[in-house]
Amino acid sequence: MIRALQIEPVKCTGCLQCEMACSYEKEGVFNPAKSRIKVFNFHEEGRMVPYTCTQCAEAWCLHACPVDAIRLDAETGAKIVVDVLCVGCKVCTIACPFGTINYNASAGVVVKCDLCDGDPECAKACPTEAITYVDADWTGLERMRDWADKTANEQPQA
C-alpha cells in the first residue's frame, strides 16, 4: 500500500520535534535549519501548521530537472533527489509551486522530503498525531468519520 503523510494542523502544538527528528535522520544532526518539514506559527490565529512535500503524482520538480536527478521511488511514491546526479541548478525550486524543495548551500544539492524509505521520522516523533503516515488513498478517512459521527449521532433522535 502506498502511504502519505497526513497533516492535521489543529493537533499541532508547535514543539518542533518533527523538525529535529527529520534533520537527525536525513543529515545526522539535530538542527531545524536542516529539516525538510517546517512548522509555521500563525500566532495571531493561534495555529501551528507543519508543512512539507506532498509527493505530487506529476511532480513539477521531477519534470523540471534537466539532469533527471529526481526519481520516483515506486515503493513509497516519494520523489527522491539523487545527490550524485544533482548539479544544484535550483530549477526545481522554481518549478515547485509549494516551496517544499530547497537548495542546501553547504551540500550543493537540493533537498526534499523522501518519506524516509517509508518510515517517516517526523510522524514517529510527533507527540500529538498532528503528523501521521496513512493509506494514501484514504487521507480523508478520519475527517469523513468525524462528519459521519456528527451526521448520525449529533442529530436529534426521532
Next chain:
Amino acid sequence: MGWHGKILRVDLSKGTCKAEDLNQEWARNYLGQRGLATKYLCEETDPKVDPLSPDNKLIFATGPLTGSMASTGGRYSVITKGPLTNCIACSNSGGYWGAELKFAGWDMVILEGKSKKPVYLFISDDEATLMPADDLWGKSVWETEPTIKARLQDPQIRVTSIGRAGENGVLYAGIINDLHRAAGRSGVGAVMGSKNLKAIAVRGTKGDKPHDPKAFMEATVAGKKVLAENAVTGQGLPTYGTQVLMNVINEIGAMPTRNWREVQFDGAAAISGEAMHEPRKSDGKANLVTNQACFGCTIACGRISKIDEEHFTVKTKPEYWHASGGVEYEAAWALGSDTGIDDLEALTYANYLCNEDGFDPISFGATVAAAMELYEMGAITDKDTGGIELKFGSVEALTTLTELTAKGEGFGKEIGLGSKRLCEKYGHPDLSMTVKGQEFPAYDARGIQGMGLTYATSNRGACHLRSYTVASEVMGIPEKTDPLVTDGKAGLVMAFQDATAVVDSSGLCVFVTFAWSMEDIAPQIQAACEGDWSVENLLLTGERIWNLERKYNLSAGMTAKDDTLPKRLLKEAAKTGPAKGKVNDLGKMLPEYYELRGWTTEGVPTNETLDRLAL
C-alpha cells in the same frame, strides 16, 4: 557535546563582542544554565553591586539539553543581580529563543557595562553585532520583535526583548521572547533596560550535538513515553495548562485572596482552566483557542487565548483582537483572586499588556492587591491614585493600572516599584506580601505549610519554582504528605530545592518533574554530556548550586532575618476551608532546615559544608 564550549562576551560600554571558551571545569561542577551562569556571576561581579549600575552583569544561559530532542529541552535563563530583591535573580523562559541561541553555537551570552545609546544584539551563528536601536526605544515587545525580523529580512530569527516596563525601570520588568514567553521574575528586564539593551535577535543554523546521539535518542524517547502516560503531564497540563490548579487550590483553602486576607476566592471557578474552555455567553466562543508547546516540549501546557471583542477593555481596540498568550495559573491568581476580580476577559487583557510591555503579572497583580488594601484602609487616597477608585474587585482599576504601569505614567510609576516599596511608603510595611522584596505566588502557606519554608528560604525571594512542594503536599508527587503539618517539610523542601536546581541547570522545564524522577533525567543528561552525570552526582550538583546562590546572597547583605514571612502568614489564621485556624509554622521548620543544610543557626553554610560541596 551538550555544551558547545563557547560563550559570547559583550561589552556594551566599549561596543565589543568576543568569543571565549567555556570554562569546562565549571561546566562539570555546575552543569549549565542556572548553575553555571551563577558561577560566572559570582566570579566576575561583586555581590554588593547596585543591580541597575553598569557594574552588574546580565547573563543569558542555556543548559546542555537546551536545543535538544529531550522533551521540554528548550529553556534558557537570565541570571543577574535583581533590582526587586537585591539578591541573585534567575528567571527561566521557554518558547524558541533559547534553542535558537544554542543552534547558533553559543552556550551563553554575558553582557557587561552600559551602552551609551540604545542598541540590540544580533547573533547570526558565529557573528555577533551590536546594532542601533534608537528608534526601537519606547516601543513595546510586540512592536520590537516584528520590526527586527523585518529589518534583518529574516522571519526565522528569534527575538528576546524588553518593552517599555524594562526601559522605565519597573522593578519587576521581565524579558519576553517569542511575543509571550517570559523570563518574568525579579526584574531582569529592568537590568537589561539599565544597560540600554533593547533586544537580542538570534538566528542559528548549527544545530545540537549530543555526546552519544544513539543513547540520547533512546533515553529521550523513553522519557517522552513517561510524560505521555502520566496523568498530569499527559492530560491535565495539555488540557487546562497550569490553570488546572485554580479550583483544586481553592478547594483546599490555599488560594490567597484580596492581598492574602482570605484563603478562598468565591470567583475562582469563573477564572479557572475549566472556564477558559467554556463558550462565552457573548459570542459563543471559548476564551481558549489552543494549547501551545515551547521548543521540544511534548507536554504543551501553554495557553493561547482570544479576548471577547465586545469586552469593554478591547471593544474600541482591534489591535487586541488577535490570539496570544492567555492566562496561566499564576497570572490568573495574581491579577484575579488576589485583587478580588473574577472577569476572565479582563484578566486576559491585563495579561496581554504584561507580555506586550514586559512585566511580571505576579508581582504586578500582587502590588495592585496591596494598593487596594491600602486604599480601602485610607492609607492611599484618590489624590495618590490620580482619581482611580482602587477597590478590591474593581476591573476598571486593574486594567487602568495595567495600562499606566506599562507606560510608566501616573500612579503606575509607584505600582511599578513593587509592593514592598509601596507599603513602606504608605506606612504599612507588614501588608506587603513579599519575601526579600519579591511578591508571593499563588499558594497560601497557611494551607500548604511546606510552601512557607519554600518562600522564606528561596534564593530569589518568594517563589514557587524553587521547591514546588505543592507537588507532594497537594498532588502526592512523588508521595503524599499532609499540607497542614510541618513534620518532614524541612527535608522535603531541601530535596525539592536541590532537584529543581538540577532541572533548571539542564535546559529542561521543571514541569517534567511531575512525571520524571532524577532516574529518568540522569540518562538523558549522561547521553548528552561528557562526564559523570549519575543521579548521585546530579543531586550533589544541585546542592552545590543552592549553596552557591546562598553564599552570593549572604555576601550581598542578606541575613537569616530575611528568611521569614510577612506577619499576616505567621499571626493571622486562615478564616475558612481545611486550614481554618492555621497560621504558617515557619518557626518549627526553619531551624531543622538550617541543620539539614549544614548551615549554622544564623543560616550560614559551615566550612565543612562548603568543603563537602567543593565551594
